[in-house]
Amino acid sequence: MTDASVMTRNDNSAQGGAGYALELRDISKKFGALEALGGINMTVRPGERRAVLGSNGAGKTTLFNCITGDFPPTTGAIRFFGEDITVFPAQERIRRGLRRTYQISLLFTGLTVRENVYLACRGVSRGRFSFIRPRRGDALSQTTEELVETVNLQDAINTPVNELSYGQQRQLEIAMALSGAPRFILFDEPAAGLSPTERVELINILTGLPSHVGYIIIEHDMDVALRVSEMVTMMHNGRIFKEGKPAEIEDDPEVQALYLGGGNE
Amino acid sequence: MADATSINTLPAQPGNWFDRVPPAYWVLGLVLLVAPAFVSPFILGEVFSRALILGMIALSLMFLGGYGGMVSLAQMAFAGFAGYMVAVFGSSAVVEISQGWPWWLVIPLALILTVIFSVAIGWLAVRTEGIYTIMITLAIAAAFFYFTRQNYDIFNGFQGFNSVEPPRLFGVDWRGNYAFYFLTLFWAVVCYAVVLYVSQAPFGLALQGVRDNPRRMAALGYNVTAHRVAAYAFAGVIAGLGGILSTWQLSQISPGTVSIGAAIDILVIAVVGGLRHPIGAFIGAFVFVLLETFAKDFLITLGMAGERFQLVIGLGFLLIVFFSPDGLLGLWDKFKASRNRDPLTGEDKGERPL
Numbered sequence: 001m002t003d004a005s006v007m008t009r010n011d012n013s014a015q016g017g018a019g020y021a022l023e024l025r026d027i028s029k030k031f032g033a034l035e036a037l038g039g040i041n042m043t044v045r046p047g048e049r050r051a052v053l054g055s056n057g058a059g060k061t062t063l064f065n066c067i068t069g070d071f072p073p074t075t076g077a078i079r080f081f082g083e084d085i086t087v088f089p090a091q092e093r094i095r096r097g098l099r100r101t102y103q104i105s106l107l108f109t110g111l112t113v114r115e116n117v118y119l120a121c122r123g124v125s126r127g128r129f130s131f132i133r134p135r136r137g138d139a140l141s142q143t144t145e146e147l148v149e150t151v152n153l154q155d156a157i158n159t160p161v162n163e164l165s166y167g168q169q170r171q172l173e174i175a176m177a178l179s180g181a182p183r184f185i186l187f188d189e190p191a192a193g194l195s196p197t198e199r200v201e202l203i204n205i206l207t208g209l210p211s212h213v214g215y216i217i218i219e220h221d222m223d224v225a226l227r228v229s230e231m232v233t234m235m236h237n238g239r240i241f242k243e244g245k246p247a248e249i250e251d252d253p254e255v256q257a258l259y260l261g262g263g264n265e
Numbered sequence: 266m267a268d269a270t271s272i273n274t275l276p277a278q279p280g281n282w283f284d285r286v287p288p289a290y291w292v293l294g295l296v297l298l299v300a301p302a303f304v305s306p307f308i309l310g311e312v313f314s315r316a317l318i319l320g321m322i323a324l325s326l327m328f329l330g331g332y333g334g335m336v337s338l339a340q341m342a343f344a345g346f347a348g349y350m351v352a353v354f355g356s357s358a359v360v361e362i363s364q365g366w367p368w369w370l371v372i373p374l375a376l377i378l379t380v381i382f383s384v385a386i387g388w389l390a391v392r393t394e395g396i397y398t399i400m401i402t403l404a405i406a407a408a409f410f411y412f413t414r415q416n417y418d419i420f421n422g423f424q425g426f427n428s429v430e431p432p433r434l435f436g437v438d439w440r441g442n443y444a445f446y447f448l449t450l451f452w453a454v455v456c457y458a459v460v461l462y463v464s465q466a467p468f469g470l471a472l473q474g475v476r477d478n479p480r481r482m483a484a485l486g487y488n489v490t491a492h493r494v495a496a497y498a499f500a501g502v503i504a505g506l507g508g509i510l511s512t513w514q515l516s517q518i519s520p521g522t523v524s525i526g527a528a529i530d531i532l533v534i535a536v537v538g539g540l541r542h543p544i545g546a547f548i549g550a551f552v553f554v555l556l557e558t559f560a561k562d563f564l565i566t567l568g569m570a571g572e573r574f575q576l577v578i579g580l581g582f583l584l585i586v587f588f589s590p591d592g593l594l595g596l597w598d599k600f601k602a603s604r605n606r607d608p609l610t611g612e613d614k615g616e617r618p619l
Contacts, residue, residue, distance in 0.1 A: 068484060069483075070480065070483075070484070089483070089488075090483040090484050091483050091485075091486045091487055091488050091489075094483075094484060094485060094486035095486050100484060102481070102484075106478050106480065106481040106484075107478075107481075108473070108474050108477045108478060108481075109477070110473065110477060111470070111473065111474070115470060118467075118470070119470055119471060119474050119482075119485060120485050122467050122470075122471070123471075123482070123485035123486030123487050124485070124486040127467055128467060128468075128471060128486075128487060128488075128492075129467070129468050129471075129491075129492070129495055130466060130467040130468055131462075131463050131466050131467075131468050132466055132467075133462065133465050133466045133467075134466075134467065176485070179485075180486070
């Protein structure tokens, strides 16, 4: 295992981020006097699946928000497949293949499952300002139906979102994240609130993603996180303090003390 | 403020559009078509035509407020601007200013300029939300009112323009009560249908998404600001059409048309009718025009001073909003829900009253 504050094992000294799906350099985020993130360096290869773990307040979601452009980092640079996206607005990052789900479901509750997924598909395609109603059978509508089937919501496709169970809403979040040929997805606690059966379904969906689609998953359920990731990054107090393979992280006494409840803390 | 509900449209609905029009719409359409045979020319012009025109302008506000979550008090300014442009580029009694260009050039030009005006105002207004949007659009409406009153080179100041008349087309004098009624009815139906259609198109769905969760829409790849500004442009066309018809009906346009009171009237119409569906704008307009036209006579009949007719109008609106924050559409929903409720258990019977 390496000390992540220096560099990760996937990292090298190459400048410009060639070959990386995501490259974070010295990312920090301050809210007034509070430093939510500090000195974050991370590189993720295309197709890599990584879990970011840490206790509440560790800065995981803030890190996601910086990557997706929900708010800009105070310092540092973000490169996405070699391109510097640090100052790009959120929609420009999405159009380059970056997707995310939210910790709290941010769905359009007045719309149906189909309409939610359709909006997600339309957002990364042409015709966002189209005044022409979509027709059944057009390419985008077919893609919408396929995505709904991917997350096993086909029986609820015409159901308004506010009538879905919480687990179904999380599945819908994933379907929306998969829209428009994503290259990299950020999953923010996708298993939160799911039943054991739904968690198994979630694991199947995540492990069944195309191999070229990489992701970072924030997850408190260690069982889910370690089963769907090949690398784990541990965060604490806005900083990365450990990185390694799932087995290494599980066995690390420092991690156990801080996060898994196996220490004296 | 009530949100406009989305109509589930993406799965193609069975049957053609003809089958999908509810029976109540056919009845309403028939009533509106035969109305001229049963009402006096005064009622036809001052109530029906006036209500349809105000309904169109309120519809533009409903589109922004109901689907986009942006309550704009500048819609009357957009309508008035279009009316002014028709007077400036077309014909009026003020020959020193009016250019006398043909109608087929003047009307598209007026609408294009109105869209540009709407986009400029929208670009400013979308940077705010909620009460601040109302305030900034109110400020713009007030500024436009005072500008038209003080500018004599383009807007002819306090007097404005008179003798602004619709063109004679197909041998029809469109100023006539019956012809003008059908002209306004046609455009009101077109605007209503287009708003319904667009609300279900990608642009309208995205606008509702922006209303519900702008942050999420940005995370889906949408340019939230651009969508909101585009909504202002679209609403500007509808308001502009209403403004042109209003100018033709009154044969004049002056600063009074775009006063702050007139701007607030449009908000009152939209809120009283209900912002959750486009039909609310027209229902609100009919109630507003009826009160405005007959409140004075009503007071005099009761032996009271007719000058206090605004009090009756205000009380009418107060009662509607007091009993239903969703306007008359909300009252209708409550009525339907109460009819559908089992009187003993209070549970929904699952039956839909006609």
